[in-house]
Amino acid sequence: MYVGRFAPSPTGLLHIGSLLTAVASYLDARGRHGRWLVRMEDLDPPREKPGASAAILATLEAFALHWDGEVVYQSKRHHLYAAALAQLRARELVYPCYCSRKTVHAQAQGMGVDGVVYGGRCALLGTDKRLCTDKAPAWRLRVGTELISFFDAVQGWQQQCLNTDVGDFVLLRADGFWAYQLAVVVDDAAQGINHVVRGQDLLVSTPRQIYLQQLLGLPQPSYAHLPLLTNALGQKWSKQTQAPALDLRRRETLLRQVLVYLGLPQAPQVDSLADLLDWAVQHWQLGLVSPQAIVTA
Numbered sequence: 244m245y246v247g248r249f250a251p252s253p254t255g256l257l258h259i260g261s262l263l264t265a266v267a268s269y270l271d272a273r274g275r276h277g278r279w280l281v282r283m284e285d286l287d288p289p290r291e292k293p294g295a296s297a298a299i300l301a302t303l304e305a306f307a308l309h310w311d312g313e314v315v316y317q318s319k320r321h322h323l324y325a326a327a328l329a330q331l332r333a334r335e336l337v338y339p340c341y342c343s344r345k346t347v348h349a350q351a352q353g354m355g356v357d358g359v360v361y362g363g364r365c366a367l368l369g370t371d372k373r374l375c376t377d378k379a380p381a382w383r384l385r386v387g388t389e390l391i392s393f394f395d396a397v398q399g400w401q402q403q404c405l406n407t408d409v410g411d412f413v414l415l416r417a418d419g420f421w422a423y424q425l426a427v428v429v430d431d432a433a434q435g436i437n438h439v440v441r442g443q444d445l446l447v448s449t450p451r452q453i454y455l456q457q458l459l460g461l462p463q464p465s466y467a468h469l470p471l472l473t474n475a476l477g478q479k480w481s482k483q484t485q486a487p488a489l490d491l492r493r494r495e496t497l498l499r500q501v502l503v504y505l506g507l508p509q510a511p512q513v514d515s516l517a518d519l520l521d522w523a524v525q526h527w528q529l530g531l532v533s534p535q536a537i538v539t540a
């Protein structure tokens with residue numbers, strides 16, 4: 244059975260870009276008679292806004308985007324991430340890293356697809372050095388030199404060499420918080436997610452997630468990365484670019500707009516948002532979604 248999900252981070256309210264992701268993942272799941280789960284990615288308390296989780300769920304309900312089962316909160320699942328890290332540690336696939344942000348930048352192997360490529364200083368440290376500091380380390384995963392390729396249902400074939408494009412990456416931060424890359428892989432597998440439909444900004448993360456799935460012996464879901472919605476300056480809508488929160492009085496207009504962005508034809512007049520979503524489920528085709536960024540008003 245198809246199992247999909249929407250996995251917002253409660254760092255702010257939903258905006259048009261996150262509504263697009265919610266709607267597309269919902270339609271793809273419902274269009275294939277699948278389950279649609281909601282997972283709250285509340286792993287980074289310093290970046291979270293009080294009340295955002297509840298507000299996001301209320302917004303989904305207001306758009307008639309009803310999920311299956313209980314909402315899962317990553318903040319309650321640290322034991323699962325710790326077990327995955329312990330498994331990798333037992334196989335010496337991870338190592339503690341004591342580098343400050345400054346050192347990481349100063350000793351970088353250049354720029355990768357998602358920031359600087361870690362130069363590997365701590366990968367070469369002896370055990371003694373690791374033990375004689377009381378500073379808590381970050382834990383990094385050793386990456387390989389092979390190419391990781393995958394087919395994305397919207398963006399087409401992708402490939403990355405983790406060694407040169409990303410470098411050894413962090414699974415547990417020095418401040419004690421779990422990295423998104425590990426948590427997402429553990430949870431997608433634990434929840435039986437077999438289809439991931441999400442924003443294009445996460446396309447560069449996917450090879451890291453596939454690599455982790457391979458190491459942990461977890462199944463690889465199929466991936467579809469949606470086009471980014473940008474403002475008139477070509478910037479992704481986000482908190483930084485002041486994406487306006489969704490105006491719930493204009494729900495129908497906003498939902499119709501999102502359906503057009505997703506390549507659906509103009510929807511007919513309907514009596515309710517639930518009817519509009521039902522119509523969209525009937526007409527949904529992932530193949531109609533454009534890979535290119537969409538400039539919104």
Ligand code: GLU
Pocket residue numbers: 249250251252284427441442445
């Ligand atoms: N929590 C992530 C975000 O809000 C999405 C993670 C995912 O879909 O894999 O950007």
